[in-house]
Amino acid sequence: DTAVSQTPKYLVTQMGNDKSIKCEQNLGHDTMYWYKQDSKKFLKIMFSYNNKELIINETVPNRFSPKSPDKAHLNLHINSLELGDSAVYFCASSPSGGNQETQYFGPGTRLLVL
Amino acid sequence: GEDVEQSLFLSVREGDSSVINCTYTDSSSTYLYWYKQEPGAGLQLLTYIFSNMDMKQDQRLTVLLNKKDKHLSLRIADTQTGDSAIYFCAECSSASKIIFGSGTRLSIRP
Numbered sequence: 705d706t707a708v709s710q711t712p713k714y715l716v717t718q719m720g721n722d723k724s725i726k727c728e729q730n731l732g733h734d735t736m737y738w739y740k741q742d743s744k745k746f747l748k749i750m751f752s753y754n755n756k757e758l759i760i761n762e763t764v765p766n767r768f769s770p771k772s773p774d775k776a777h778l779n780l781h782i783n784s785l786e787l788g789d790s791a792v793y794f795c796a797s798s799p800s801g802g803n804q805e806t807q808y809f810g811p812g813t814r815l816l817v818l
Numbered sequence: 819g820e821d822v823e824q825s826l827f828l829s830v831r832e833g834d835s836s837v838i839n840c841t842y843t844d845s846s847s848t849y850l851y852w853y854k855q856e857p858g859a860g861l862q863l864l865t866y867i868f869s870n871m872d873m874k875q876d877q878r879l880t881v882l883l884n885k886k887d888k889h890l891s892l893r894i895a896d897t898q899t900g901d902s903a904i905y906f907c908a909e910c911s912s913a914s915k916i917i918f919g920s921g922t923r924l925s926i927r928p
Contacts, residue, residue, distance in 0.1 A: 745855075745904055745920065746918070746921070747861075748918070806849070807916055809860050
């Protein structure tokens, strides 16, 4: 069974559209994350949630809004998509967000904005 | 500030050892990680080392940590074609964030 899953795997859309990416983990973890990997493969954290509460919110445009309906899900909604939003978005989870924990990553969602 | 640096490319001959190096800046990092990303795939945790260790060995993988110099390395013995991937060094910063390096693309020559 997949521990951290994301849907969709691929997303191609026009500039200006609004889209959502979903993430689910079945590991029983309390903390979930969203990362963005740009075309140069650089990975940067965007958000983290612990038990549905926002913990980390890096400098991300407010067009990006994470939503955590329960601790097993962390969805990412993006409004008014721009060309620069094209990237691979990775979801991850860890048991409680402590800095001694490892994070488990989903397979990534490849977003292409045309 | 928080920063992790790696060289971008490494090419080795099949059967040789690969050594991927990384430097980090946050001296309070408790855990340091190596992740592997195969083409078109997600991130896979390869190994990690706790900051009070100097070395960790796991089959073909050896991690060396020089905490004084904030230098981390990953050695892959007997490199195989299946080891072709991007390898990311990462530190868990004092703010409990995982900070990644830019990744080192390892290619294998026959």
